[in-house]
Every structure is written in C-alpha cells, then in structure tokens.
Amino acid sequence: MTVHPSLQPYVDAWTHSIEAISELVVPLTEGEWNRATPCPGWSVRDVVSHIIGIETEMLGDPRPIHTLPRDLRHVVDEFTRYMEVQVDVRRHHTAPEMTSELEYTVIRRSRQLRNEKRDPSTMVRGPLGDQVTLELATRLRAFDVWIHEQDLRTALGVPGNLDSPGAHVARDLLLAGLPKVVAKEAGAPAGSAVVLDVHGPLEFMRTVRVDAEGRGTMDGTPSLGPAVTLVMDWETYVRLAAGRVRPHAVADRVKTEGDEELADAILRHFAVTP
Template sequence: MASPKHADAWRHTYGASLQLAHQFSPADWDRRTECPAWSVRDIVSHLVGAEQWVLGDRPEYDLPDLDHVRTDFDRWTEVHVLQRRDVPPATLLAEFQEVYDRRSAQLAAQDGADEVPTPWGFDAPVDHAVATRIYDCWTHEQDLRRAVGRPGNLDSPAARVVRSQLLHALPRLVAREARAEPGQVVRLEVTGQLSFDTDIAVDPDGLGVARASTGHASVVLNTSWETFARLCSGRLPANRAPVTYLGNVELGLRVAQSLIVTP
C-alpha cells in the first residue's frame, strides 16, 4: 500500500487551524474574514463539515435560498456553515478535534491510488483528493490568521503543495482566462517565503507553456507570495493588490484578474 501523498501536509495545516481556534477570544469568533460572506466561526464550521463529509458523515439539511449560493458546490460548502451557525464555540472546538483525529486515522489507513467520492460528483484518487483538501484547508488557515492578526505558515508543507498546484494552473490561466495572444510572454516574479520566477509563453496554437525566466517578456508582474496566494484564492481584488507591472500593463492586469483558482 502506498500511503497518500501529502497526508502530513494536510495534518499540519488542519492541525494549525485547530490549534489557532483554541486561542480565539469570544470576539474573534465573529470577526469577518476575506472569504466572502464568512466569519471566523463560519470557516471553522466549514473546515469541520467538509472533512466530516469526506469521512462519510452527510446529514440531510434543507438549505434556504441565499444570494451567494449559485451552484451545487456552493450549496455543499454552505450547508456545513448554516448547520453550525448557532453552535457554541466549545462544541465546535470539540467537533474540530474529533474530525482531525478521525480523518488523520483514515489517511493512515488509505492507499493513495484508491478512488474516493468528491463534492463535484465524480470519484478521484485519494492523492488528488488530499491535494484538493490541502488547498482549501491552507487557504482557510490563512483566512483565519489574517482575521485574528496571527500570521504564519506561509512556507509550511501545505503552502508548498498549494504553490505546486498554482504553478501547474498558470499556463491555462494566462492563455485561456487572461487571453494572452500567441507570441506573448508573461513573467511572474514572486518574492517572499515561497519565491519563484517563471515565464508563461503562449504558443502558436494559443496554449500556455511554462518555462524558465529568460529573455524578453511582454509584461512582468512582481508581487509577494502572500499576495499571489490571495489573488489566486479570490481574496484580493487585482486592482487593489500590491503588484507592480513592467511592460504591457493592460495584459498584466488581465492576468492578475484571472488568477483565481478556487471554485
């Protein structure tokens, strides 16, 4: 049996949020976060409910009509939040700990190649499912940290898994979403905890191709790792993000606006 890749990275970020939640003051639970429509309490509720779903706990709940709920996946995420809207913090913390313990044990017993259900209605290998959960859990860990003013783990094992996923998505985002033209090259220079430099060139067929940062670029975007991650998770509008552009600024802004990877 091949243990799931990145299981320890999931444990690290989920455990970090659990530890952080134990430090929340009564006022912290109701603080707004950068995650649209959600408070600190709501994010903890989502983290608990999402992993319970993975464990097979899927209680029925009649979700009311909400303006920001437009898809089945939106409904999946919101159910966990509304189910716990009136649950006391102490009860949430107990659930949080129990889910962490059960999910950690489940991962220890799984094979990374096993197929498991996903919220999108199809089965996927455990390795893929864990990587997806890491993106969600780490992004929400950072939501919580920013909301209560306790930064950290920008270079954690989970952050490295997230960076890998974002780098993999960049060619598609630049070519398809930002509509960069054949022959154009977009360079990203990201500084900070998980720095990287990469060029995304658009080939004659309109496909994005990642390559080393060398030679001429149509536009260079320079920003920090934290800002890049916030842009990619839809937490920061591109027109307010601390990004500098050198070259084709119009193209650069389109790229910054097109970086959203999360659902």
C-alpha cells in the same frame, strides 16, 4: 506513516495545517468566532464548519439534510450551495461545540489517513460527489486546509506558516492554473510569454509561453522578451490566486512591466479557485 509514499507529503501538510487551525481556534472567545474572514461571506466559525464538514464527508459520514436560507448573497451556484450546507447547519453552534467537533473530526481523520491502505489511484468521492483519485483528494485537502488556515490567520491577526508544507502544496496547485489564466482567460497572443516573479517566504519564477495554437505551457526558465512581467510577494500571490482579494486592493504590492492592457487582463482573471 501511510503505505504509499506519494500520499505522505500531502498527509504531512494536512496534519501541519489542521493542527495549526486547532491551536488558533481553541482559545477564541464567542465573539471572535464571528469575525469576518477573506473567504467571501464566511466568518471564522463558517471556515471551521466547512473544514469539519468536508473532513467528515471524506470519512464517509452522510451529508446533513438541510435547507439553506435564500438571503445568502455569496451562494451563487451549485458549487457554493453544496459547500454552504455544511456551514449553515453549524451557524448557531457555540464555541465549545465547534472546538469539540473539530477535535473529534481531526482524531478520526488522522486515524483514517494513518491507516490508509488503498492505492493512490483508487477513485474516491470528491467535491460535489464527483470521483477523483485518492492522491488528488488528499492533495486537495492539504491545499484547502492551508488556504483556510491563512483565512483564519488574517481574520485573527495571527500571521504565520507562509512557508509550511501546506504552502508548498498550495504553490504547485495555484501555479497549475496560471497557463489557462494567461492564454485563455486573458487572451495573451500566440508566441508571447508572461513572467511571474514571486518573492518572500516562498520564492520562485515561472514563465508561461503561449504557442501558435494559443495554448499555454509553463516552465521555470526566464524569457528574454516577455510581453508582461508580474512581480509580487508570496502572500499577495496567494490572496489573488485564491480569490481572497481584488487586484485594485493590492495594486501597491504588484509591480507590472510590459503590455499594460494584457497585465490588467491577467490580474482580472488571476483567481483560479472556485
């Protein structure tokens, strides 16, 4: 157990998801590693490569020196270029090479997390080399591996763990971006409220309220007269908020009530992950 209780839920969630990923990929045939996932441009191999790469960076390993091909359509900005290096450098690795590196990386990272002595407020390296607190970095890793676990499950046709510890971390992180989506991106009018009602393995209701200055805040109390109510299942919410699917592709799984134009604008900007 880590020294700091505030880190433990994220370590537990990370451990649960990373072990699930290992169990999913160990028995795969070479061809199954090439299956497309909902993560744009990435195969099963690519998703696992990304996980290995980021975890090794958290361990302090140097990033590979590697030049990306110019024909990768999903690489569109500095963030995607940064993330793609760890992926492309492993693109021709065999199944045994992938599973061996994943296993070794998980062992090293598990040991690092188990022996963590730093204060949660310690600044550490985050995405793109920026500095974030250790607590946020650990939380983001728990979120990332759960989201990618779901990518792999979708690609391999093995659903599961939609209510695991990582799912709860993902719920809170994805919801944190909802006020900006409603108030800024979709332009909900001042004084309005938007209700999100999610059912399934994780059930919750949240209301985003837009104040007179156009700022959005969120709470768990219902609104008596919301401008828009969005009703969907948990899996659909995750896929939309994580940018894994376009709204039109899941229109039959999303029920909207109220201002149709505003509802469409919210759904167009619903993705909150990079």
